[in-house]
Amino acid sequence: MSDGRSGRRQRRKEERPGEILEAAFEEFALNGFAATRLDDVAARAGITKGTIYVYFPSKEELFIATFKEMVRPMMEHIRALTAAPEGSALEILRTHFRFVYDRMVADRRGRELLRMLMAEAGRFPGLADRWHDEVIGPAIETMRAVVRYGVARGEFRPTVAEVFPHLLFSPVLTASTWCSLFGDAHPLDLAGYYEAHLEMLARALCAEA
């Protein structure tokens, strides 16, 4: 389009890796690691197979890099969340889950990332470790902190949610999985689901009904 594209070969050292990771993610999400052909990744990225190897030493490394790349934004959100809480604890949870539903349930790519994680964790143990250490572990801890904060300010009752914050989060995973697996044939009313999730949460946690 611009004059930069003067020939068949473009100098795009800066952009290439990102483009490849983008294409790789789509293919890996679609087919899984083993069934993905680097030819297809290349075609999707508008390059040839060989070029992938200029930037990534092997299919495995490409996969790991792809996963890291997609995990990063999640990680950054989680990190941002660890700030000292203020105001209504329920409101904090509501805001947090708003983001989580947008990123991991409504967004196809977020869902695919989760699915990819579950599908490939067996062959790439590093994936699960990374996900735990950088996303789900911190997220659990943050939720625990919010619950405690809510209890401390009298907004929440003391509950087992302090021990297993997983319970608060679990509807998200279910929704994400549902949309991935059955979304086409049996769509889920996400807006309603989200509200129902939060209502259950309030009922389970809040000091008075």
Added chain:
Amino acid sequence: MSDGRSGRRQRRKEERPGEILEAAFEEFALNGFAATRLDDVAARAGITKGTIYVYFPSKEELFIATFKEMVRPMMEHIRALTAAPEGSALEILRTHFRFVYDRMVADRRGRELLRMLMAEAGRFPGLADRWHDEVIGPAIETMRAVVRYGVARGEFRPTVAEVFPHLLFSPVLTASTWCSLFGDAHPLDLAGYYEAHLEMLARALCAEA
């Protein structure tokens, strides 16, 4: 050739398919569909590769048969559950989830089945359909019926759980996934988790705290 061996061979012949499905499940669960070698399935079943083709026309059909085979017991349990409820609704849920935790969370094979479903649903849409129609759909409906039954008998308050029984079930999926992915490095106290799950359930559903 001699009739002495034909009896044993006959017996063997009837057991073969089941043995193959058993071996196939382990391998598929371990490696995923694409990365599983029929050689390994055969080795695990104590036969040779060619024999698989006596009973199954292709790797894909073997996979589908494997999945069907493993889904059957789940399906049967769910079907048994649709009987008319009686007694405490919460107790019914407790009993139901007891079974579900045993089969889908504590049991490695149940967890693997779930993981396999999520991993391969993209390439085998029939898997998701079957799972929905025969397991998760009926399970959801059954839970909805139990919730309504509880509301009808004054044990439960009317809640969104009637619209989204998924919410009640979701901790199970989270636990199963957690154990599959992080179980080794970060084990989950399953007994405690189960109790916490049911306590949250009671608090969210029951008429009085």
Added chain:
Amino acid sequence: MSDGRSGRRQRRKEERPGEILEAAFEEFALNGFAATRLDDVAARAGITKGTIYVYFPSKEELFIATFKEMVRPMMEHIRALTAAPEGSALEILRTHFRFVYDRMVADRRGRELLRMLMAEAGRFPGLADRWHDEVIGPAIETMRAVVRYGVARGEFRPTVAEVFPHLLFSPVLTASTWCSLFGDAHPLDLAGYYEAHLEMLARALCAEA
């Protein structure tokens, strides 16, 4: 030819490895390890590429197996030679060299083996070790023993040949190399060369000229 060849696929588990090694040797000798294509080996053996992998796990292993296979007959000759000497020492040398010229100089395959050894020893250190331990080392020792035997019986003078029997052997390597490299354009009169070699030997070793 015989009725054994009833279809496209022949059961030749016993013969296959040998046939493959045979074909592999020709190709490796012709092109060297790196430049040899398994396709060509397969074609020469009258099979397809995949079949090679039924018997050999990798190109490297095939190469090593090929070398071992070709070295074996040499090794056996050398081993047979270590018997206690009797009669004329010069005659023993003459007989020994007769065999060596036949096998390592006149025979194209023997020459190729030597050339292969020299060409690939860098990448396959095991080759040189094996050659030294099983062929050239024992050969040197045997010649040393013959020289000593000749000295002991008064047939030979005491010479440095006892310390460096390599000197006695070296014309063989030169002839083999010469035929490999220049044989077509500048053929060597092998019969004459052989006689000249032995004459020099006699003159250098024998007690009286």
Added chain:
Amino acid sequence: MSDGRSGRRQRRKEERPGEILEAAFEEFALNGFAATRLDDVAARAGITKGTIYVYFPSKEELFIATFKEMVRPMMEHIRALTAAPEGSALEILRTHFRFVYDRMVADRRGRELLRMLMAEAGRFPGLADRWHDEVIGPAIETMRAVVRYGVARGEFRPTVAEVFPHLLFSPVLTASTWCSLFGDAHPLDLAGYYEAHLEMLARALCAEA
């Protein structure tokens, strides 16, 4: 662009081909032609792959040029040797072999050159031709002349060495090959070997023992 750098660049430009040949020789000697990567040659020469193509049109041409470059000094020595002999014929041989041992046996690069020649002669027939015409052929002829000169002056007896001067030279090839293949594990006492070689030579050639 600025004249300040052009001087250095200019100087570099003239040295480049030699540096590349130097690097290429090391890599070719190490890995053989087929297994050598131009990337590695470039890295060793401190340049990039593309630059090689500024000076050499292809990998094959680079290889041939490398060989020519390394053969040149040998060739020049041989040419210098063809001067009319004077003094002791044995002394001439002794001096000649002194040089040859230094260059083709003791010097790693000389040994590698020989090895490279033997390894690649099959794919590059020009190599063998060149080596024969410019090195080994003249060397043989020179030695023949020296032998005849020795016979003419009564220092040597008439022997088959006049017909096959190869015999006189052959210990050199053996030593070179030995050091290349077995040097690390089974070192050769080169000084002793050289003396033994010359002693055998004297005994085989000289008029009186």
Added chain:
DNA sequence: CATGAATGAGGTTTCATTCAT
């Protein structure tokens, strides 16, 4: 002149599938 990103042909290796026994 020198670079190095990009190419793509070609190599090794894998493995589902076939079929003669």
Added chain:
DNA sequence: GATGAATGAAACCTCATTCAT
């Protein structure tokens, strides 16, 4: 029915070569 040798279509990966800068 059971076997397992053989197949051959891909797949991953390498690297000589090109060419815009």
